[in-house]
Amino acid sequence: MSIHTKILPVDKNSVSFKGEKPVFSDEATEKSLRLAANVVRSAGQVVAFPTETVYGLGGSALDDDSVKAIYNAKNRPADNPLIVHVSSVDQLQRLILTRLHKVPSIYEKLLAKFWPGPLTILVPIEEGSPISALVTTGQKTVGVRMPDHPIARALIALSDTPLAAPSANASTRPSPTLASHVMFDLKGKIPYILDGGACLVGVESTVVDGLSSPPMLLRPGGVSAEDIRKFGGDEWGNLVIAKKTAGKLEPVKTPGMKYKHYSPTAKVILFVNCGNGIDAITNYTKGLEGKFALLKSSRFACAEEMGILGAIERSLGNSATEMAHSLFRELRDVDEMGVDYILVEGVDETGDGLAVMNRLSKAASEVVNGNQS
Ligand code: TXA
Numbered sequence: 001m002s003i004h005t006k007i008l009p010v011d012k013n014s015v016s017f018k019g020e021k022p023v024f025s026d027e028a029t030e031k032s033l034r035l036a037a038n039v040v041r042s043a044g045q046v047v048a049f050p051t052e053t054v055y056g057l058g059g060s061a062l063d064d065d066s067v068k069a070i071y072n073a074k075n076r077p078a079d080n081p082l083i084v085h086v087s088s089v090d091q092l093q094r095l096i097l098t099r100l101h102k103v104p105s106i107y108e109k110l111l112a113k114f115w116p117g118p119l120t121i122l123v124p125i126e127e128g129s130p131i132s133a134l135v136t137t138g139q140k141t142v143g144v145r146m147p148d149h150p151i152a153r154a155l156i157a158l159s160d161t162p163l164a165a166p167s168a169n170a171s172t173r174p175s176p177t178l179a180s181h182v183m184f185d186l187k188g189k190i191p192y193i194l195d196g197g198a199c200l201v202g203v204e205s206t207v208v209d210g211l212s213s214p215p216m217l218l219r220p221g222g223v224s225a226e227d228i229r230k231f232g233g234d235e236w237g238n239l240v241i242a243k244k245t246a247g248k249l250e251p252v253k254t255p256g257m258k259y260k261h262y263s264p265t266a267k268v269i270l271f272v273n274c275g276n277g278i279d280a281i282t283n284y285t286k287g288l289e290g291k292f293a294l295l296k297s298s299r300f301a302c303a304e305e306m307g308i309l310g311a312i313e314r315s316l317g318n319s320a321t322e323m324a325h326s327l328f329r330e331l332r333d334v335d336e337m338g339v340d341y342i343l344v345e346g347v348d349e350t351g352d353g354l355a356v357m358n359r360l361s362k363a364a365s366e367v368v369n370g371n372q373s
């Protein structure tokens with residue numbers, strides 16, 4: 001059954017906070033947020049909303065039907081746990097940990113430094129926890145973060161409801177960084193999208209597990225591994241980075257992948273250690289028919305020099321931070337223009353480059369490594 005999907009425009013600059021209470025200087029924004037807050041408070045209801053990382057699809061983490069509605073709208077496999085979003089540490093304590101637990105002390109310095117912001121921590125939950133078991137898919141931990149986006153925080157604060165919210169894309173598609181991306185994927189499947197403009201960070205939050213020893217980085221994201229080691233305190237100096245799914249960067253070309261993620265319809269080919277890209281791309285495209293897009297960072301030459309005349313050429317930016325911001329948008333954009341191949345320049349896996357390369361290596365069906373050819 002298809003439902004009407006309505007866009008609710010909101011202005012993030014019109015929201016400020018008095019302590020933890022949102023204050024609005026724009027009536028329309030306040031009205032949209034109050035409506036959305038009522039929706040997410042209701043059982044079985046969801047709303048898409050902007051965060052500083054990507055748009056999320058939120059519903060009450062305390063209600064099974066809301067969580068089911070999230071999985072259904074996205075067509076997400078039910079064994080992948082969701083992140084719960086809070087607007088304050090007080091809310092985390094009151095509504096998630098309850099009287100059963102305190103926030104584990106290992107996170108103290110990280111939260112002081114990076115909350116609100118793109119960092120998700122795993123905290124313990126046990127029987128008696130009010131969090132829906134569908135959120136955690138039966139795990140003994142739940143991932144929690146406090147988003148920095150004023151619209152996201154205001155929505156959670158007004159509803160006083162911890163929101164389970166995965167990225168608001170259809171499963172397997174690139175994450176949405178604009179309301180129009182959410183509309184493209186979820187039109188007819190959800191009632192409301194709060195449109196707060198473009199997301200600043202552009203890739204999802206960093207997920208860390210401080211409950212295991214040594215602590216683990218489960219997903220690279222908006223906070224770099226270097227910064228977690230630097231600011232987290234002594235224990236975080238030993239941070240281990242969880243291995244990428246299939247070691248995709250190892251072979252020269254890795255056809256196929258274990259599972260699809262962040263994938264446009266076009267075929268994505270990731271080029272690493274290929275210098276200005278001229279040799280690698282000339283070789284790769286020799287004899288290939290079809291329409292090409294070239295997504296460049298700081299080293300690649302122009303399409304003409306690579307012999308792919310007529311290719312759509314886009315810059316992802318000159319730093320990994322800029323690439324993170326534009327990556328999903330450009331993948332979606334050139335895909336909608338109907339290209340057959342998207343050729344992408346990789347970056348070093350340092351700083352924000354780790355998150356960028358994690359997303360790119362999952363989006364790509366082939367990796368060309370110039371060091372191994
Ligand atoms: O930036 C973000 O984190 C965005 C915005 C909307 O906040 N949300 C997001 O959610 O990316 P999602 O569901 O697309 O990704 C959640 C990630 C998955 O990789 C999941 O496996 C992991 O977090 N995760 C969640 N809970 C977990 C848990 N208890 N244990 C291990 N991994 C967990």
Ligand code: MG
Nearest residue numbers: 166167175204
């Ligand atoms: Mg996602």
